[in-house]
Amino acid sequence: MSLRTITVTRYILPLREGGSLPALAEGDDDFKYVLKFRGAGHGVKMLIGELIGGEIARKLGLHTPELVFAYLDEAFGQSEADEEIQDLLKFSQGLNLAMHYLSGAITFDPVVSEIDAKLASQIVWLDAFLTNVDRTFRNTNMLIWHKELWLIDHGASLYFHHSFTDPEGHAKSPFAMVKDHVLLRKATELQTVDAEFKKILTDEVLSGIVNLIPDDWLHWEESELLPDEIRAVYLTFLKVRRDNSNIFIKQADDARAAL
Known part of the structure; x- marks a missing residue:
């Protein structure tokens, strides 16, 4: 059992829902993802809950978007104008978690x-x-x-x-x-x-x-x-x-x- 790993190539826009400030982003596979950040809210514990919960749901036959590990380079987001988002990206360098964006849902x-x-x-x-x-x-x-x-x-x-x-x-x-x-x-x-x-x-x-x-x-x-x-x-x-x-x-x- 394994998950794919992508590198985040483009931050598209924040999804200001809840306290974790997820974002719509694009990976190096050209797919769009909802990106969850290790630097937000409860940090890696939120990512662990997302990972375990999503994969258990999948094993049980319930529909849930594909989860991938998402690598955020240290140079990513330096041009972001919003200071809150720039800090979030700074503290989220390394391995994060993302789910396939269900366009039109x-x-x-x-x-x-x-x-x-x-x-x-x-x-x-x-x-x-x-x-x-x-x-x-x-x-x-x-x-x-x-x-x-x-x-x-x-x-x-x-x-x-x-x-x-x-x-x-x-x-x-x-x-x-x-x-x-x-x-x-x-x-x-x-x-x-x-x-x-x-x-x-x-x-x-x-x-x-x-x-x-x-x-x-x-x-x-x-x-x-x-x-x-x-x-x-x-x-x-x-x-x-x-x-x-x-x-x-x-x-x-x-x-x-x-x-």
Whole structure:
């Protein structure tokens, strides 16, 4: 399992959504990407959430844009007039993360777009598993592209890693924020989805995804752990959470019943 690496050749425009200041950019393969910066917000932890969340979604058969590692040269952005953006580019030199830009896609509107109970249950299960706090009516982080639903932006996943203590305890916790999930009302097939998804997310699959995290993102000032030790913590969290999925499923079912 691997990701392609591109070099960013052109900064096109900022996408001023959320606190991470992503940008539309072009790579040396002539494709356009939504570029997420290591120098923004929660830094590399946001990129790790994006990487693990996006690749797990892909393994589960959900539509999500291709993720690529995106290298930003030290000379890039020196001509940028906006000081905030220039600082962001300066602090993001090196390896970042980008996703293919879905040209012409429109934001998913739950009032306009109908999706079935199975797909809704799959997405709610994914977000409860990842502890993704960012798929709400206020910010759905879903697009309609070529008449299909695509998931974007998993950077708010795995919020345990902001403290990075007691991964097993966090993995066994319910996900209270599921009550705000935009698709919760339609997620009536969580038990069926749970059985299917747990068969897909084997130890080998989860290990392969976690091993995608570059060493470059795993030198944390607040931790003395080595890169392989940090990866082991992520893997432990994911395996324990998968094996205790009944906890977050019950939370989701109870929240749906209370709607």
